[in-house]
Each structure stands twice: as C-alpha cells, then as structure tokens.
Amino acid sequence: MGRTSDAGEKILAAGRSLFEERGYSALGVAEICRAAGVPKGSFYYFYESKEALALAVVDEHWAEQRREWTRVLSAAGGDTEPLERLRRLFEETEAGLRAGQQGCGTVLGCLFGNLSLEMSNQTEAVRTRLQEIFDAQVEMVDAVVTEARDRGDVTVTDTREAARSVVAQLEGQVMFAKLYNNTGRLSPLWSNCLALLGARAAHSV
Amino acid sequence: MGRTSDAGEKILAAGRSLFEERGYSALGVAEICRAAGVPKGSFYYFYESKEALALAVVDEHWAEQRREWTRVLSAAGGDTEPLERLRRLFEETEAGLRAGQQGCGTVLGCLFGNLSLEMSNQTEAVRTRLQEIFDAQVEMVDAVVTEARDRGDVTVTDTREAARSVVAQLEGQVMFAKLYNNTGRLSPLWSNCLALLGARAAHSV
Structure with missing residues (x-):
C-alpha cells in the first residue's frame, strides 16, 4: 500500500x-x-486516462497556486494597501517564472494558459476546469480591485471586467516571457495594471 | 506537375x-x-518534416495577416486618425474570430499564440519564426502609437513598450475568447488599449 x-x-x-x-x-x-x-x-x-491525469495535475497545481494567491492578496498577509498586494502578486509571479527558468533553462509559462490554448477545443472536461480556475483568479483579483476602488485608489467602475483585463494582461505577458524566454517581459505588468484600473496619480509613480 | x-x-x-x-x-x-x-x-x-509544414503554415498565415494589418493600420486605408485605425484592428480581429466560430463551432484563437504556448520550448525554428512575427506586429502597432503620440492623442512615452502591452492584451483576451468559446470576451480591448496608451479624455468616450 x-x-x-x-x-x-x-x-x-x-x-x-x-x-x-x-x-x-x-x-x-x-x-x-x-x-x-x-x-x-x-x-x-x-x-483512468491521460486526460484524468491532466485534470489531477491541474487540480494539484491550482490548489498550490490558490494558496499562494490567497496569501499574497489577503490583507492579513502584511500589506494593508490593496494595490500593494496586487503588485506583490506580479512580483511573485515573475520570481516564480525566473526560478523555473534557472532550474530548466527555459521559461515554462503558465500551465493553465498553456493548456487553455492547446486543449480547450479538445476536451470539455479540461476546458471546464480551466474556466473555473480563471473564474476564481478573476474573483480574487476583483476582490482586491473592489477594495481599492472603495478607498478611492482606482477609478474603474466595472471591477469584474477590470479584473478580467488584469488577468488577461498577465497571461499575454507570460506568453511573451515564454516565447522570448525572457522574464524581463513581465516588467510592464505593474504599470499596465495601474493603467487598466485607472489608478490615481499617487499610485502611478 | x-x-x-x-x-x-x-x-x-x-x-x-x-x-x-x-x-x-x-x-x-x-x-x-x-x-x-x-x-x-x-x-x-x-x-521535409511536420515541423517544415508548420513553418510553411505559419509563414502563409502571417503573409495574409500582415496584408490585413497593413491595410487596416495604414493611413491610406481610410481612417486618418491613428487611434481609429487601432480600433478597427480590434474590431476586425473580433469579426474574424466570430466568423471562424460560426464556421466550425468554436473560437480557434490566434494560431501564433497557440503555437507559442505549445511549441516555443520544443523547436527553436518555430520559436524564432514566432518571435519575428510578434516583433513585426509590435512594430506595426508602435508606428500607429507613435503617430498618435505625435498628435498629442496619447500620453505614453515608451511607444515600443506600450505597443508590446497592447499586443499582449490582445493575446490574453483572445486566449479567454477561446477558452470560454465567447468572442464577447474581446469587447474590452478598445477601452483597455486607450488605458494602456494613456489616451486623452476625448478618445476615452
């Protein structure tokens, strides 16, 4: 056993x-x-199948990443300013990709993004699981954006749409970090996030 | 013959x-x-190989898409306002994905983005070709952003970085259009582009 x-x-x-x-x-x-x-x-x-293993891998990876995101994005984690927590999420994402690149010589990107483009048209089970994961990511970012908006730090009105755009920008830049094998591609994430959220000038510096 | x-x-x-x-x-x-x-x-x-066919497919698709992008983004095409041309690029991208979805039942996404995430770590020839294509896309967007900046329509200073972010946002949103099989996911592209470029208020409406 x-x-x-x-x-x-x-x-x-x-x-x-x-x-x-x-x-x-x-x-x-x-x-x-x-x-x-x-x-x-x-x-x-x-x-039961390779697909079943893929789902198990996705679930395990998300359980781990969700813990990370919860730690970084929750006010209890240290930073009380919501935007600072979002900034830390990008910094830790970049650090994680850099560590992976040092380990295996190449930027592996985001497992969920990779599988979304490779498999979402191929198996409904994987598509559904990946949708749930990105929905959860958007919800976590939305909670922080809503906090920031309530404090008057950002001017965006549709916080859900804004959160989706922040996650899309993250996936797009991670794609380029992978394609160019260069984590430096992630450096505009923070200023782009501020622009997408309509951050007040104090945060844009 | x-x-x-x-x-x-x-x-x-x-x-x-x-x-x-x-x-x-x-x-x-x-x-x-x-x-x-x-x-x-x-x-x-x-x-010579399946990889050689993939490169030929990529080249043919890019030759076609480059003609489209050149037509839409060039001032000779009709719209003299640079930002209007960018807007048209997003509209035509959405229309193209919608037509594809009607044809085959599912949003196929961006062939270059799909192959970037599936293959860039697997074959250097494909990686290099895809890098060249995205470099060319960024250069085309940069030219329009520079025009807009010179007219005072946008406030962004690093136009190359801004163009990269616009293309990354496009790839990220196309990823979600594919994953959720919903071209409506592309609707925030225009307002996000304006935010990323620091567009003057007149354009943000």
Missing part, C-alpha cells in the same frame, strides 16, 4: 513537469511512466 | 486548418495527408 500510493504520487509529479515542459498531446502514458520510474501497468490503477 | 503542385497546396491547407483546430503535437503526417486527400508518400516530396 505504501509503495502503491508512492507510485501514484510519482506519476502525478512526472505528469506535472512533463505537461509544463512539453504540453499534453506530445506525451504518451508510456513516457510519463518512464519518467516516473513506475511500470506502465500501474498507471491505470491510479488514472 | 499540375497535379503535384495541387497536392502541395492541399497539404498546406489541411495543415493550416488542423493546426488551428487541434494544435501541432496531436497531429501526425498520416492524418494530415488523409485530410488533404493525398497519399502519404507525397508529403515528403513537399515538406
């Missing part, structure tokens, strides 16, 4: 790094098992 | 729609030939 559940975790970990590095379609179950160091037969004991 | 070159075009056309619908890794040469209605043997007469 100990060994068995260990194999399940190894498959999940191998799936996570392989999906991040090479996407979904390029991979076969045999290769994932080889990377995990488990016999191919044991794959189907844990996962 | 007539028949032979016809087969080459059929392979290119099939590659184009299959790469747009399903990405790169999910496809095999045999399937592309089946869709093109040509014998598999003839593939290698025209293309």
Whole structure:
C-alpha cells in the first residue's frame, strides 16, 4: 500500500513537469511512466486516462497556486494597501517564472494558459476546469480591485471586467516571457495594471 | 506537375486548418495527408518534416495577416486618425474570430499564440519564426502609437513598450475568447488599449 500510493504520487509529479515542459498531446502514458520510474501497468490503477491525469495535475497545481494567491492578496498577509498586494502578486509571479527558468533553462509559462490554448477545443472536461480556475483568479483579483476602488485608489467602475483585463494582461505577458524566454517581459505588468484600473496619480509613480 | 503542385497546396491547407483546430503535437503526417486527400508518400516530396509544414503554415498565415494589418493600420486605408485605425484592428480581429466560430463551432484563437504556448520550448525554428512575427506586429502597432503620440492623442512615452502591452492584451483576451468559446470576451480591448496608451479624455468616450 505504501509503495502503491508512492507510485501514484510519482506519476502525478512526472505528469506535472512533463505537461509544463512539453504540453499534453506530445506525451504518451508510456513516457510519463518512464519518467516516473513506475511500470506502465500501474498507471491505470491510479488514472483512468491521460486526460484524468491532466485534470489531477491541474487540480494539484491550482490548489498550490490558490494558496499562494490567497496569501499574497489577503490583507492579513502584511500589506494593508490593496494595490500593494496586487503588485506583490506580479512580483511573485515573475520570481516564480525566473526560478523555473534557472532550474530548466527555459521559461515554462503558465500551465493553465498553456493548456487553455492547446486543449480547450479538445476536451470539455479540461476546458471546464480551466474556466473555473480563471473564474476564481478573476474573483480574487476583483476582490482586491473592489477594495481599492472603495478607498478611492482606482477609478474603474466595472471591477469584474477590470479584473478580467488584469488577468488577461498577465497571461499575454507570460506568453511573451515564454516565447522570448525572457522574464524581463513581465516588467510592464505593474504599470499596465495601474493603467487598466485607472489608478490615481499617487499610485502611478 | 499540375497535379503535384495541387497536392502541395492541399497539404498546406489541411495543415493550416488542423493546426488551428487541434494544435501541432496531436497531429501526425498520416492524418494530415488523409485530410488533404493525398497519399502519404507525397508529403515528403513537399515538406521535409511536420515541423517544415508548420513553418510553411505559419509563414502563409502571417503573409495574409500582415496584408490585413497593413491595410487596416495604414493611413491610406481610410481612417486618418491613428487611434481609429487601432480600433478597427480590434474590431476586425473580433469579426474574424466570430466568423471562424460560426464556421466550425468554436473560437480557434490566434494560431501564433497557440503555437507559442505549445511549441516555443520544443523547436527553436518555430520559436524564432514566432518571435519575428510578434516583433513585426509590435512594430506595426508602435508606428500607429507613435503617430498618435505625435498628435498629442496619447500620453505614453515608451511607444515600443506600450505597443508590446497592447499586443499582449490582445493575446490574453483572445486566449479567454477561446477558452470560454465567447468572442464577447474581446469587447474590452478598445477601452483597455486607450488605458494602456494613456489616451486623452476625448478618445476615452
């Protein structure tokens, strides 16, 4: 039992790094098992299909990222100014991508963005899961934008739409950080976020 | 000769729609030939590899899109106001995605963005080509932003960085239009563009 559940975790970990590095379609179950160091037969004991593994990888990655985002974006985390918390979210995203690049030589980008463009037309289960994740991200950003608006820090009126645009800008810049293998591409995120939110001049410096 | 070159075009056309619908890794040469209605043997007469076909598809798509962008963004095209031309670029992008969705039931997104996230870590040839295309897009947007700045329509100082952010916002919103299969996701593009460029109030209405 100990060994068995260990194999399940190894498959999940191998799936996570392989999906991040090479996407979904390029991979076969045999290769994932080889990377995990488990016999191919044991794959189907844990996962019904490669798609089921992809969903498990997405869920695990989101559980982790949601903890991070909650920590950074919540007022209890330290910064009381809502906009400062958003700024920290971009800084930590950039730091995370930089660390990944140092580890494997290339900017891997956002697993959810990667899978959205590769797979959303291919499997409804993955599409739905990714929609839920981005909805949750937008909701978290919206809460902070609403706080900022209530304090008069930003002038935007439709906070939900603004939050969507902030997340879209993040995904677009992460795409370019990946394509150009250059995390410096993320440096305009903060000033763009202020512009998209209609931040008062004091914050634009 | 007539028949032979016809087969080459059929392979290119099939590659184009299959790469747009399903990405790169999910496809095999045999399937592309089946869709093109040509014998598999003839593939290698025209293309050295699937990667060579992908590059040809990318080049053909960009030649077409560049003509469109040049038409829309050039002052000779009709609109003399630079910001109006940018606005038209977003409108035509949305119309194009909507037409595609009506044709095949789903928003296919941006072929260059799709391949950037799926393939830029996999093949340097594709990465380089996509970088050149996005560089060219940014340069075209930059030229219009510079015109707008020289007229005093926008306040942004680093026009290259601003153009990159406008293209990133476009790619991010197109990602969500694809993920949610909803071209309505593109509607904030124009007001976001104005915000990112620091447009004067007259244009923000």
